Amino acid sequence: xxxxxxxxxxxxxxxxxxxxxxxxxxxxxxxxxxxxxxxxxxxxxxxxxxxxxxxxxxxxxxxxxxxxxxxxxxxxxxxxxxxxxxxxxxxxxxxxxxxxxxxxxxxxxxxxxxxxxxxxxxxxxxxxxxxxxxxxxxxxxxxxxxxxxxxxxxxxxxxxxxxxxxxxxxxxxxxxxxxxxxxxxxxxxxxxxxxxxxxxxxxxxxxxxxxxxxxxxxxxxxxxxxxxxxxxxxxxxxxxxxxxxxxxxxxxxxxxxxxxxxxxxxxxxxxxxxxxxxxxxxxxxxxxxxxxxxxxxxxxxxxxxxxxxxxxxxxxxxxxxxxxxxxxxxxxxxxxxxxxxxxxxxxxxxxxxxxxxxxxxxxxxxxxxxxxxxxxxxxxxxxxxxxxxxxxxxxxxxxxxxxxxxxxxxxxxxxxxxxxxxxxxxxxxxxxxxxxxxxxxxxxxxxxxxxxxxxxxxxxxxxxxxxxxxxxxxxxxxxxxxxxxxxxxxxxxxxxxxxxxxxxxxxxxxxxxxxxxxxxxxxxxxxxxxxxxxxxxxxxxxxxxxxxxxxxxxxxxxxx
RNA sequence: CGGGGCGUAGCGCAGCCUGGUUAGCGCGCAAGCUUUGGGUGCUUGAGGUCCCCGGUUCGAAUCCGGGCGCCCCGACCA
Numbered sequence: 001x002x003x004x005x006x007x008x009x010x011x012x013x014x015x016x017x018x019x020x021x022x023x024x025x026x027x028x029x030x031x032x033x034x035x036x037x038x039x040x041x042x043x044x045x046x047x048x049x050x051x052x053x054x055x056x057x058x059x060x061x062x063x064x065x066x067x068x069x070x071x072x073x074x075x076x077x078x079x080x081x082x083x084x085x086x087x088x089x090x091x092x093x094x095x096x097x098x099x100x101x102x103x104x105x106x107x108x109x110x111x112x113x114x115x116x117x118x119x120x121x122x123x124x125x126x127x128x129x130x131x132x133x134x135x136x137x138x139x140x141x142x143x144x145x146x147x148x149x150x151x152x153x154x155x156x157x158x159x160x161x162x163x164x165x166x167x168x169x170x171x172x173x174x175x176x177x178x179x180x181x182x183x184x185x186x187x188x189x190x191x192x193x194x195x196x197x198x199x200x201x202x203x204x205x206x207x208x209x210x211x212x213x214x215x216x217x218x219x220x221x222x223x224x225x226x227x228x229x230x231x232x233x234x235x236x237x238x239x240x241x242x243x244x245x246x247x248x249x250x251x252x253x254x255x256x257x258x259x260x261x262x263x264x265x266x267x268x269x270x271x272x273x274x275x276x277x278x279x280x281x282x283x284x285x286x287x288x289x290x291x292x293x294x295x296x297x298x299x300x301x302x303x304x305x306x307x308x309x310x311x312x313x314x315x316x317x318x319x320x321x322x323x324x325x326x327x328x329x330x331x332x333x334x335x336x337x338x339x340x341x342x343x344x345x346x347x348x349x350x351x352x353x354x355x356x357x358x359x360x361x362x363x364x365x366x367x368x369x370x371x372x373x374x375x376x377x378x379x380x381x382x383x384x385x386x387x388x389x390x391x392x393x394x395x396x397x398x399x400x401x402x403x404x405x406x407x408x409x410x411x412x413x414x415x416x417x418x419x420x421x422x423x424x425x426x427x428x429x430x431x432x433x434x435x436x437x438x439x440x441x442x443x444x445x446x447x448x449x450x451x452x453x454x455x456x457x458x459x460x461x462x463x464x465x466x467x468x469x470x471x472x473x474x475x476x477x478x479x480x481x482x483x484x485x486x487x488x489x490x491x492x493x494x495x496x497x498x499x500x501x502x503x504x505x506x507x508x509x510x511x512x513x514x515x516x517x518x519x520x521x522x523x524x525x526x527x528x529x530x531x532x533x534x535x536x537x538x539x540x541x542x543x544x545x546x547x548x549x550x551x552x553x554x555x556x557x558x559x560x
Numbered sequence: 561c562g563g564g565g566c567g568u569a570g571c572g573c574a575g576c577c578u579g580g581u582u583a584g585c586g587c588g589c590a591a592g593c594u595u596u597g598g599g600u601g602c603u604u605g606a607g608g609u610c611c612c613c614g615g616u617u618c619g620a621a622u623c624c625g626g627g628c629g630c631c632c633c634g635a636c637c638a
Contacts, residue, residue, distance in 0.1 A: 020632070142635085500599085
């Protein structure tokens with residue numbers, strides 16, 4: 001019997017002083033988690049129940065697509081990571097053992113799982129495989145934050161698929177889409193599957209599962225039939241009123257006006273009627289000019305993807321030497337390739353003259369400078385996709401699915417023999433899911449003034465019984481029986497048998513947020529009923545004493 | 561990596577600027593009485609390396625130097 005009088009659920013009246021995010025405040029106050037250090041958290045019993053609920057959902061859905069659960073170590077030899085080329089990652093914890101051997105604390109397990117598969121798989125008959133585990137991940141985060149939302153140590157489900165070829169990988173990927181869609185639905189979360197950046201480490205496709213919430217660290221771009229991470233999103237810009245056409249660019253003095261805003265104000269034009277020029281230097285030291293509308297911003301992730309290489313903004317001295325004074329640079333006359341953002345419509349713009357204190361008006365792309373057109377700007381609220389305005393919402397990434405291809409099978413030698421007897425590389429995918437983030441997202445999405453309101457599937461307990469009677473009272477006797485009956489039916493019940501006032505019990509129950517609260521007091525008992533509060537919405541109803549347990553269970557089954 | 565802030569009882573805070581009784585308040589905790597459908601009221605009590613080290617001083621929570629830890633904003637996030 002889970003009696004609150006002897007259960008470790010330390011609730012707090014006030015949130016920790018340093019808490020900012022709602023989930024951080026509430027999960028600490030409700031007694032679910034406690035901080036150990038920066039980005040290091042303990043899960044207290046009720047919190048761990050929540051975590052385990054999510055884990056079980058994920059496990060069932062992974063098993064449903066043929067996943068095989070296993071377990072790989074957190075502590076791994078550095079050599080594996082050197083071979084895969086990931087040893088240099090800054091977030092990777094590195095350490096030595098007593099014999100001075102280099103080790104790492106793994107953040108994912110591609111190296112290990114691929115090594116096992118490479119050693120054991122010989123034939124196309126051994127494929128495909130879906131292997132997964134729940135394991136602690138370690139990441140030396142530059143900035144842990146927001147309670148359990150971004151930590152240095154956390155449990156993650158990571159699965160890895162091994163296929164004969166790209167088609168097989170596509171099948172495995174689609175299986176994960178199905179499994180993840182179901183997981184997120186079963187968790188009771190509001191969520192989006194969005195297009196994501198594939199990053200610099202190869203891979204051909206990636207989606208992220210995002211749960212919108214105020215404390216989210218990512219921005220999701222949404223339109224009917226469209227969902228993407230802001231890092232990769234594309235949209236039509238809002239049109240802007242440009243200057244009239246001129247036969248040739250015309251110099252206009254702009255002394256001291258080195259910002260878009262200053263020039264736009266001086267010429268009484270919208271910022272979008274100007275061209276912003278962003279000089280970059282590629283990995284090989286080549287310079288490029290990125291040109292976009294004055295009211296738009298460069299999306300460095302998109303730019304990096306388009307370029308296919310890393311880059312950095314040019315230094316002021318490089319700009320001065322190759323173009324003109326910073327603040328007055330522009331595409332006209334520039335002796336280097338120009339990348340023009342897709343958001344720049346045809347027409348006449350104002351741009352820097354590459355001379356001190358001067359801009360050019362009437363600059364027309366194509367006529368006045370040659371360019372390559374690419375899409376590299378960050379979309380803005382109000383932009384459109386197929387005529388519909390986009391929304392941008394903060395969200396937390398709770399899962400991601402990623403096509404790795406041969407990124408790891410190549411360096412780690414994961415090959416097999418095909419039907420023709422020739423050696424082939426194994427095609428891989430990797431797929432992560434963070435139960436802690438799913439739980440925190442649920443807190444964020446459904447909390448109200450009184451506290452947490454768990455989706456049924458995640459709640460630490462299904463029902464909390466608040467008994468108002470003293471030991472030995474009629475209320476107690478009934479509460480005890482009700483506890484047994486509900487448990488018999490298969491519900492998880494928390495029994496608040498503490499010797500405290502009713503107010504305190506109600507407040508704690510609503511803070512913890514179990515889907516149903518059953519109040520057993522003299523008043524309602526005398527009327528032949530017990531009161532049930534549905535946590536979400538906080539509406540109260542009554543059920544008759546005679547079949548209270550059945551009615552409560554029926555109510556519970558109907559909850560989200 | 562850049563910027564800002566904090567560290568005093570389990571939690572939330574005051575005291576520090578301007579050094580000087582026994583370091584204080586609210587909540588919580590313990591005991592007793594009281595109350596019993598929304599944090600009940602009263603009484604009594606326990607609880608402190610004032611983050612650490614060093615310095616200045618007759619005297620340091622308070623001033624100075626160094627360190628550690630934590631939070632927030634931005635950058636970063638394979």
